[in-house]
Amino acid sequence: MTLLAASLGSEGKPNDDAVRAAVIVELLHEATLVHDDVVDEAEMRRGWPSLPAKFKNKVSVLFGDYMLATVLSLTLEARDLDWLDILSTAARRMSRGELLQAARSRTLNMTEGDYIQMISDKTAALFSAACRIGGLCSGLGREQVDILGAYGENLGNAFQIKDDLLDLFGDQGLGKPLGGDLKQRKLTLPLITALANAPPRDGRRVRARIRRGVRRSEIRDVTDFIRTNKGDLCAMDYLDRFHRSAQDALTSLPDLPARQALWEITDFAVERDK
Numbered sequence: 001m002t003l004l005a006a007s008l009g010s011e012g013k014p015n016d017d018a019v020r021a022a023v024i025v026e027l028l029h030e031a032t033l034v035h036d037d038v039v040d041e042a043e044m045r046r047g048w049p050s051l052p053a054k055f056k057n058k059v060s061v062l063f064g065d066y067m068l069a070t071v072l073s074l075t076l077e078a079r080d081l082d083w084l085d086i087l088s089t090a091a092r093r094m095s096r097g098e099l100l101q102a103a104r105s106r107t108l109n110m111t112e113g114d115y116i117q118m119i120s121d122k123t124a125a126l127f128s129a130a131c132r133i134g135g136l137c138s139g140l141g142r143e144q145v146d147i148l149g150a151y152g153e154n155l156g157n158a159f160q161i162k163d164d165l166l167d168l169f170g171d172q173g174l175g176k177p178l179g180g181d182l183k184q185r186k187l188t189l190p191l192i193t194a195l196a197n198a199p200p201r202d203g204r205r206v207r208a209r210i211r212r213g214v215r216r217s218e219i220r221d222v223t224d225f226i227r228t229n230k231g232d233l234c235a236m237d238y239l240d241r242f243h244r245s246a247q248d249a250l251t252s253l254p255d256l257p258a259r260q261a262l263w264e265i266t267d268f269a270v271e272r273d274k
Contacts, residue, residue: 001127001265005134005148007258018137021083024074025130028087031067032094032126034060039098040184082136090129097122101186108207110187112196116157116238124156147252151262154246159269161239164188166274168223169232179219185210189238191222194231202229243270 002025006018014022036042037050038057044050051060068091075083100118104110110118131152135145167181168190181188187195187210195203206225214222226232246266253259 001130001152001262002134002137004258004261004265005131006137008135008144008148008254008256009138009140011138012256012258014134015137017078018134020074020078021133021137022130024071024078024083024087025126025133027067027074028071028091029126031064031071034064034067036098038064039102040180042180080136083133086129086132086136090125093121093125094123097125104187105185108185108187108211110192112189112192115187115189115192119157119160120153123160124153127156127159128152144253147249151246151249151253154242154249155266155269158239158242158246158266161189161235161242162270162272165190165232165235165239166272168226170273179214179216179222182210182214182219182222185213189235190226190231192231193234194226194229197229197231198225239270243267 002022003014003018006014006021033045034051037045038052038060041052042050043053051063055063071087071091075087097118097120100114101122104114104118128149129152131148132145135148140148164181167188168179170178182191191206195206198206202225206222209218209222243266247263250259250263250266
């Protein structure tokens with residue numbers, strides 16, 4: 001996404017600065033995934049054994065820290081304060097989003113507003129930063145860089161909601177155990193909305209089940225509860241809104257092949273099955 005955003009300038013292709021920026025963004029992304037897998041005690045990452053599963057937590061945390069240190073070093077080498085501002089803001093927001101999720105998983109009282117704030121920070125912040133920094137590399141003006149940031153923010157929100165739907169209703173053979181969020185007591189949008197819509201007695205029963213830990217054999221009961229109380233439909237409505245907002249933002253950017261590619265990425269993010 002950084003390279004595509006960098007292809008919206010007058011040259012129509014990414015320059016050397018854009019390649020450096022893309023590497024920095026991906027290192028930041030990978031570092032957060034490694035740390036997430038440690039925190040979540042995840043054994044798999046997209047169908048492959050996670051780093052903690054292979055090398056234990058100590059090595060994984062140190063490796064994630066090393067990648068973060070490399071991000072800082074490469075950013076300083078660029079000698080661009082705008083890069084530093086964008087990336088440090090993204091890193092701070094991503095940490096804040098994870099902290100909010102951890103806090104709410106203890107109390108099981110996340111609202112729709114809390115959820116949107118959480119995914120905006122933990123996921124959309126990185127999408128937005130990737131697009132912003134690419135726009136800077138392409139020489140776009142501040143207004144267009146801000147538009148790219150808004151595009152990335154909306155796309156990131158849509159991507160995370162789709163991920164959360166796939167965790168509950170996806171294909172178990174796609175590299176991620178079904179119901180993983182439930183087992184980790186993570187409240188995602190479909191469940192949050194279903195709990196708000198359900199009769200109080202049913203909601204208390206499901207909360208109690210999540211609090212003590214959802215067993216594999218109970219996941220189907222929870223997903224049926226979500227469907228009965230329209231949690232999946234509400235999540236799809238949010239998904240459609242963020243999808244449309246992301247593509248609406250693109251219409252203000254130069255009409256180049258890179259813009260079409262960003263448009264198609266947005267469709268893929270909401271239509272994918274894994």
